[in-house]
Amino acid sequence: MTATLLLEQVFNGLQAGITLFLIAAGLTLILGIMDFVFLAHGSQVMIGAYAASAVTIATNNFYLGILAAIPITFFCGYLLEWLIIRHLYRRDHMDQVLATFGLILFFNEAIRITFGPAALFSNFPPSLAGFIEILPDTPYPVFRILIILVGLVCAVAIHLFVSRTRVGAMVRAGASNPEMTAALGINIKILFRFIFAAGATFAGLAGMMIGPLTSVEPGMGEPLLILSLVVIIIGGIGSVRGAFIAAIIIGLVDTIGRVMLPMLFRTFMSGPTADTAGPALASMSVYILMAVVLVFKPTGLFPPKGA
Amino acid sequence: MDNKIITAALAAGFLASASVAFAETIKVGYMTTLSGGAGIIGKQMKNAVELAMEHKGGKLGGMDAEVIFVDDQRKPDVAKQLANKLIKSEKVDVIGGIIWSNLMMAIHKQVTRADTLLISSNAGPSPLAGSNCHKNFVSMSWQNDQTPEAMGKYMNSAGVKSVYAMAPNYQAGKDMIEGFKRFYKGEIVSEVYTKLGQTDFQAELSVLRAAKPAATFIFQPGGMGVNFVKQWNQAGMDNVSKLYTVFSVDGISLPALKDTALGTISTQTWSPDLDNAINNRFVADYKSKFGGYPSFYAAQAYDTILAIDHAVAKSGSKDTAKMRAVLAAGDIPTTRGSLQMNSNQFPIQNFYLREVVKDTDGVVTSKIIDTVFENHGDAYAQDCKF
Numbered sequence: 227m228t229a230t231l232l233l234e235q236v237f238n239g240l241q242a243g244i245t246l247f248l249i250a251a252g253l254t255l256i257l258g259i260m261d262f263v264f265l266a267h268g269s270q271v272m273i274g275a276y277a278a279s280a281v282t283i284a285t286n287n288f289y290l291g292i293l294a295a296i297p298i299t300f301f302c303g304y305l306l307e308w309l310i311i312r313h314l315y316r317r318d319h320m321d322q323v324l325a326t327f328g329l330i331l332f333f334n335e336a337i338r339i340t341f342g343p344a345a346l347f348s349n350f351p352p353s354l355a356g357f358i359e360i361l362p363d364t365p366y367p368v369f370r371i372l373i374i375l376v377g378l379v380c381a382v383a384i385h386l387f388v389s390r391t392r393v394g395a396m397v398r399a400g401a402s403n404p405e406m407t408a409a410l411g412i413n414i415k416i417l418f419r420f421i422f423a424a425g426a427t428f429a430g431l432a433g434m435m436i437g438p439l440t441s442v443e444p445g446m447g448e449p450l451l452i453l454s455l456v457v458i459i460i461g462g463i464g465s466v467r468g469a470f471i472a473a474i475i476i477g478l479v480d481t482i483g484r485v486m487l488p489m490l491f492r493t494f495m496s497g498p499t500a501d502t503a504g505p506a507l508a509s510m511s512v513y514i515l516m517a518v519v520l521v522f523k524p525t526g527l528f529p530p531k532g533a
Numbered sequence: 534m535d536n537k538i539i540t541a542a543l544a545a546g547f548l549a550s551a552s553v554a555f556a557e558t559i560k561v562g563y564m565t566t567l568s569g570g571a572g573i574i575g576k577q578m579k580n581a582v583e584l585a586m587e588h589k590g591g592k593l594g595g596m597d598a599e600v601i602f603v604d605d606q607r608k609p610d611v612a613k614q615l616a617n618k619l620i621k622s623e624k625v626d627v628i629g630g631i632i633w634s635n636l637m638m639a640i641h642k643q644v645t646r647a648d649t650l651l652i653s654s655n656a657g658p659s660p661l662a663g664s665n666c667h668k669n670f671v672s673m674s675w676q677n678d679q680t681p682e683a684m685g686k687y688m689n690s691a692g693v694k695s696v697y698a699m700a701p702n703y704q705a706g707k708d709m710i711e712g713f714k715r716f717y718k719g720e721i722v723s724e725v726y727t728k729l730g731q732t733d734f735q736a737e738l739s740v741l742r743a744a745k746p747a748a749t750f751i752f753q754p755g756g757m758g759v760n761f762v763k764q765w766n767q768a769g770m771d772n773v774s775k776l777y778t779v780f781s782v783d784g785i786s787l788p789a790l791k792d793t794a795l796g797t798i799s800t801q802t803w804s805p806d807l808d809n810a811i812n813n814r815f816v817a818d819y820k821s822k823f824g825g826y827p828s829f830y831a832a833q834a835y836d837t838i839l840a841i842d843h844a845v846a847k848s849g850s851k852d853t854a855k856m857r858a859v860l861a862a863g864d865i866p867t868t869r870g871s872l873q874m875n876s877n878q879f880p881i882q883n884f885y886l887r888e889v890v891k892d893t894d895g896v897v898t899s900k901i902i903d904t905v906f907e908n909h910g911d912a913y914a915q916d917c918k919f
Contacts, residue, residue, distance in 0.1 A: 234739045270578070343572040345759050345789035350767075357769060367767055370735065439767070440732045441759035441789055445570055449732065481736045488725070494792060505702045505726045 228374060230364045233297065235482050243477020244377030248432035249450055249455040250469040251384055252425020258464020258530060259400060260418055262311065263319050265326040267429055267454065268447025269333035274430025275297045275431025275437035275446060276337060279348040288351040297433050301416055304388075307419045315418075334444045345441040373435045380428060381470050396419060453480075456512055460519045462526030472527060476512050482509045483511040558597040558911070559851040561841060562619035564612065564630040564640075565654070565834075569603035570756060571803035573785055574632055575604065578654060578834035580818065580823050582629075585838035592836070593624045594845025600838075607632075609639035616640040620647045626851045629837045632830065634658040634677060634705065638734035645669035650853050652860075654837045655830055659708070662877050663913030669853060671860050672879040673837045673867070675802055676911035678712030680779045681752065683884035683905040688748060688777060695720040697774065699737065701757065702726035709752040709779060715912070722746045727753075734761050738768045740837065747776045751779045759789045766793040782889060784828025787897050794897060797889045803869055804887050805902045808844060811839070811871075812868040829862050836867040875910045877917035883907050887897040 249271060256264045259516065282291030310329070312435040314322050346479050350369050357365035399407045408414045440446065445506040457476050461468030488504030495503065519527060563582055579602055592598055597876035601623055605612040612631075619625045620643070628644050629652045631637045637656035644651045645667040657676040661667070688696065698713065698721055700706035710724060722744060725737060741749065749770075753761045765776060768880030787794060802890045805816045805826050815835050819827040827835075843865050844856035863881075864874040873881045886903040 228743065231739060231743045234593060235736055241735070338572070344785070345573075345756060347789050347791050349791075349793060355767065365769070367769075369767065390637070436733075439735075439760075439764060441756040441758055441763070443570065443789075446732075449730065467889045483727070484771060485736050485740055501724055501726055502702070505728065507727045509702075 230361050232482075233361060234303070234364055234366065235485055236478065237366055237370070237374070238482035239376050239478035240474065241477070242481055243474040244374050244381075245432050245436055245456050246450070246453055246477055247470050247473035248377055248380060248435075249429045250454040250461070250473055251380075252422075252428050253454050253467055254458040254464055254466060254469045255397075255421055256425055259397065259421065260315060262315060263322040263326065264311070265323060265327035265451065266306075266333060267425070268449075268451030269330055270299060270303065270426040270429035271433035271436075271447035271450055272333065272337060272444070273302050273426075274433030275348070275442045276341060276346065276433075277439050278434040279346045279442050281340070283347065288354075292434055295430060299433075300423050300427045302430075303423035306373065306426070307422040311422060312415065312419070328532060329382060330448065337444045339446075343444065345443040348437045348442045350438040361521070369438065376431070376435065380431070384428075384466055385470075393394045393417075409501025453512065456516050458526075460516055460526055462529035464530040465526070465528045468526055468528030468530075476515070479515055480508075480512050549668060557594050557839070557851065558599055559845060560625040560626040561593070561598065561600045561838075562603060562623060562628045562871075563600055563615075564605050564615060564619075564628060564900050566607045566632055567602070567882075568606055571607055571632065572684045572862055574755075574828070576902065577785065577823075577828055577831040578630065578632075581815075581819065581831035581834040582828060582838055584819055584822060585835045585842075586730050588814070588818070589838070589842055593842045594847070594849075596845050596851065605631070605636055607636070609636050611622045612636040612640050614625070616644055620649055623740065624752050625649065625842055626853070627856075628676060629841070630654045630834065631656050637661065639672060641667065643666075647837060648853050650856055652840060654833045657879065657911075658912050662879050662911050666877045666917035666919065668857060668878075668919045670878060671840070671874075672858070674685045674833045674880075675882070676879050676913060677708055678715070679800070679884065679906075679909060679911055680800050681709045681712035681750075681911070682912075683886075684750065684777055684779050685713040687719050687800065687903070687905045688750070689719065692749045693719055693775075695722050696750050696777075697725070697741060697744060698750045699724045699725045699727060699741075700752040701729040701731070701754075703729050705754075705805035713750060713779075727757075729757075731757060732760050734764050735768070736861050738764060738770060741817065742768070742770065742773050746774050748777060750777045750779075751781055752779050755785070758782055759786045762786070762790055762797060767877055771796070783899070784826045787889065787899075788825060791897050794889045795891070799887050799889075799899070800884055801887055801899070802884055803829045803831055804880050804885055804899050806886075806898075806900050807869065809849050809868070809870050811866060811870075815868050826896070832868045836865075836869070836872075839867055840865050873908065874913045877911070877914040878912055881908050881913065884909055 253267045256262050274295055277295035278291040281294040282288050312324055354369045356368045358368055360366045396412050400417055404414055457472045458469055461472030487508040491504040493498035565578045567575040602616045619628055627650045631653055632655045634656045638658055651670045653672045653674055655674045657674050662676045691869045698710050700709050748896050782794050782799055844859045847859045848855035861874055861878055865872040875881050883904055884906040885901045886905050887899040888902045890900045892898050
């Protein structure tokens with residue numbers, strides 16, 4: 227493997243990691259701050275992708291699709307919290323798992339009824355279809371670089387919001403002691419609702435950005451949800467910084483493992499055996515990493531202070 | 534008085550049974566996947582079966598007919614239960630459909646042993662074509678290896694020197710590459726097995742770009758095909774390597790791919806532009822009724838009903854042995870022309886090379902550009918002894 231190829235794989239890993247971070251950021255706050263097990267976060271990704279694709283198809287304008295999809299996903303998150311989630315905060319985790327698993331089935335079926343079972347057409351506009359030479363003779367798609375940039379901007383914005391703003395301070399206070407925060411006159415219920423809706427919007431944004439790359443179909447968010455759960459466990463539940471670092475690690479390990487492990491196995495095994503063992507181990511690599519982290523740091527790499 | 538009642542009752546009973554005998558009904562159980570991610574395939578097959586029944590005026594071979602659709606949910610255990618229900622409580626005469634090979638392997642024994650005719654609309658696993666074949670099993674599709682064999686032969690004869698092969702890491706993925714290699718004699722640069730259900734292939738495409746193979750052969754069915762072809766196009770890979778596919782770009786994925794799939798090459802036994810009276814009527818009516826091109830799955834589902842119609846009409850009966858004898862004799866009118874049968878009751882048919890093009894209305898579809906195999910039988914028929 228040459229250095230340029232390795233660099234290209236680092237970019238691929240970064241892009242995958244950034245996408246995961248956008249999904250995991252909301253999930254880690256919902257689980258960490260609200261102590262709420264929310265399994266239907268993958269559905270928010272699907273809603274974002276469908277909203278953007280449907281508006282893009284109707285208006286024939288990709289940017290309009292994104293502009294419309296952002297408020298749609300925010301509103302969906304807000305409505306979901308108000309209708310269902312707020313009634314479940316005080317229930318035990320098993321009830322939350324059951325209820326939000328039911329929501330996954332509901333959303334997948336609702337999308338199937340509305341848009342049909344076939345994958346929806348989605349592609350980015352020709353203006354974003356170009357390439358940038360990240361190194362001489364190594365073209366990299368502009369759209370994927372754009373995903374990395376948007377993700378980084380979101381990461382910085384979330385970090386500044388949580389650590390520097392007054393509302394961010396309320397979020398952190400609400401996380402460590404909700405009763406005391408409420409007693410100080412802060413409307414914790416409205417606060418939670420906005421965190422939930424913001425988390426849904428970031429997950430939706432991930433869906434909008436990967437929609438043109440993958441097939442927009444019912445249930446598209448679930449494989450990403452599983453990886454996001456791995457991310458927040460490795461990063462430390464409730465920690466946005468941890469989620470960011472863990473997402474990048476997972477993106478890199480998964481991408482580079484998938485490419486390198488089969489090559490590595492072929493150096494000391496026969497072809498067919500290596501072709502079976504390599505990809506099998508590669509698909510397990512992120513879970514092995516999670517297990518190792520759990521053994522040595524059961525609260526994750528960057529648990530929030532006071533947790 | 535009592536006698537009169539008994540006589541009347543007997544007469545009524547006799548008349549009732551006589552009327553049943555006069556209006557004999559053939560019952561067909563049609564099993565496909567209607568829910569979950571592959572639900573779109575089952576939906577197209579159900580559409581095609583309903584269209585076939587409409588074309589036949591609701592009768593099969595002139596006999597009153599009833600079709601019962603069941604959803605196997607792509608689960609072998611569910612398929613087994615449904616097959617049992619169709620045989621024992623619905624008492625169907627024929628079971629048709631079945632997309633997936635593992636589901637077919639799960640149900641074929643119980644169906645064929647119950648002396649019910651089993652007609653595959655898609656799955657063609659090698660054991661059922663060879664040593665485990667059964668006289669009550671008939672295929673209206675192909676044996677799994679044949680389509681990649683056709684691609685292998687085409688690429689060999691087209692003088693493609695080296696190829697980079699990619700398929701998901703599961704049994705069918707490996708079978709497809711084996712079938713391909715049976716007829717392709719050039720160099721295989723690399724065999725890459727991706728994760729089943731993988732959504733992003735960018736990492737694999739980066740490696741492929743660095744390897745610069747003249748040709749790339751893929752088997753990525755369903756949503757994986759949509760992802761792969763889209764990302765292939767977005768990464769500008771057409772300038773690096775030429776893409777050859779089997780079961781990855783079809784009537785199911787084209788509406789999601791549109792222009793990104795233009796120029797993609799695949800092999801198949803059927804194509805919407807196959808020019809014969811049955812196919813022209815099928816494609817035209819399917820498009821006007823369901824608003825879009827049918828896929829090969831739909832065509833094979835349509836052919837399954839035509840085969841039952843032919844068997845009943847020619848034998849004048851819904852008896853399994855008699856229907857089977859008609860089908861084994863071949864000459865079955867289908868969307869692929871008059872279909873001949875091999876000794877293992879799999880079709881002997883042509884395999885075509887297809888290219889993705891735009892039709893006159895600007896809709897993306899497949900068009901035949903060459904015939905790779907004429908009257909091609911599968912490699913397992915010699916092992917089949919009924």
